[in-house]
Amino acid sequence: MVVRPLNSGEVDAVAELIHRATNDWYRKSLGREIFSGRPRDCRIFPETYEALDPGCGLVVELDGKLAGVCFYHPRETHIGLGIMAVAPEFAGQGIARMLVDAVLKESGSLPVRLVSSAMNLDSYSLYTRAGFGPVMAYQDMRMPTDEPLPPLTTTSGTVRAATTADLFPMVDLEEKLAGIRRAKDLAHFIQNPGGHWRTMVHRDSSGKIDGWLSSVDHAGCRMIGPGVMEDDLVALALLHAQLSAPRGGLPVFLVPTHESYMVSELYRWGARNVELHLLQVRGPYTQPTGLVMPSFLPESG
Template sequence: MSSKTEPILRHATLDDQDEIAELICISTNYWYRSSGKPPIFNRGPETCRVFWDIYEAMDPGRCIVAVEPRTGRLMGSCFYHARQTHYSLGIMNAHPNYFGRGVAGRLLKAITDLADAEGKPIRLVSSAMNLDSFSLYTRAGFSPRAIYHDMIIPAERVVAGLDGVDRSRVRPAVAADVPAIAALEWKVSRIRRDHDWRHMIENKAGVWSVWVSPVGNGELNGALASINHPASNMLGPGIMTDDDAAASLIAAELTRRGGTTPPLFLAPAARPGLIRKLYDWGAKNIELHLHQVRGESVPFDGVAMQTFMPETG
């Protein structure tokens, strides 16, 4: 059989989880190394099991894999979410051994076909520095809608104090907040994913924290989730009505973590007041990401902080 035989696509099973974790680790680290950057998964593939664990707990059975017909090895994988208002494209990886075989394009088309069959747009967050993936998504009909600063604030700056914000109303979220969070996200982003927020607040995996900022009458002006895991240390997703609410929620979570390894967060370039505040706190730019959409979308009416898991767009 020719080594160029087309991959077989299927949905992943429990038996694939370890190989998917290895694939995520190898392919992601390969791209960063080839771009002259240090690997981001430096504790091995075992930690990358978190992607399978979280995605399966949140939205079971939503991972497509590409299989090499001759060997049965996984050539690539891609997670996706079918939400109330849209599809979201999750982490996609192709093994370096199979570059040039069209793996990513086939995985992407399988998911766009699913979304098209339901008449839903697809949203994703992708690196602005990876031109191969940018070209892949653009050819498939995605358009960039927003630019994001990937930032960290050094732990010593957090410990010294993040001033200029009022955190008096900020508190940990509870399950009863889900309807208000969903209403806020609909206002800001015109998307709904109530189940995601409920999952993060319940925090059965012990890796999530969620803050909210009430304004009275059962309404919120902000909500911010974060994940703290060796393979995923990020703030987000977050939705806020304005820059002050965003800054208060970011400060609350960073202060809670104190002097631990600083989490990455994506701050919208279109919110210069928020960006200025973050720089005043000592934020450093790490990378740039793009919010991209295939299909209908509207501009954000407020602050929408993206993340990599669960992707929101």
């Protein structure tokens, strides 16, 4: 087996591998598929990761076939470990551990962060054996229909679309509230290459940005996140605005399980739980002072 960088001509093969491997696990474990579209829809993962971090996609080749893939994201404060997939026919051969070890070798002294399913005990064991530990739990939620949402019971400040002038206030806010910094990701969201990203900011009564929330609306990934907010009222205002925007499908969003008021409000809106995820970190971790909503694209916790 050989671990090597992803070649540009392998994007379709990697998209097919992500689609097939992920659906295989969900079908066997949870009785459903997570990707309902075509395999090529999953091109959004390698295309986004390679646009942000060229050369940071890794594949395992076995007998001339792609057996596994993962992506990592060097950032100012940490390394983000992105989506990982192993072909079902090569399961149990240590491929995922080879990929994790390769990423850890690249990380040096920086912490490594990832968001993984709490319902996949194989991946949980993989990461904890490699020195990761769970530090935050999230419930994946989704609205059952695209019917209009009930009005917010409490409003504070205003929500608007993010602009390039908001970039560094947003970057600084995430560092202040969550302890991580990733200007490259936020610039990508605001610039909106491909036309499927939407980013909103919340401003308090003085005009200061006290929260932001991005989303992706693509056949391969419909998700609201990432974002950070000073408190749950800001988070609800931003999420309400994102959910009220026109979309091609119903998005998933991750909410910290301990945010009881936000969760109860989302239930009032009609939201339902669809899965559980864990933020896992290898290395130093600072507990957030605000509210964090992660995503899987790009993944950084």
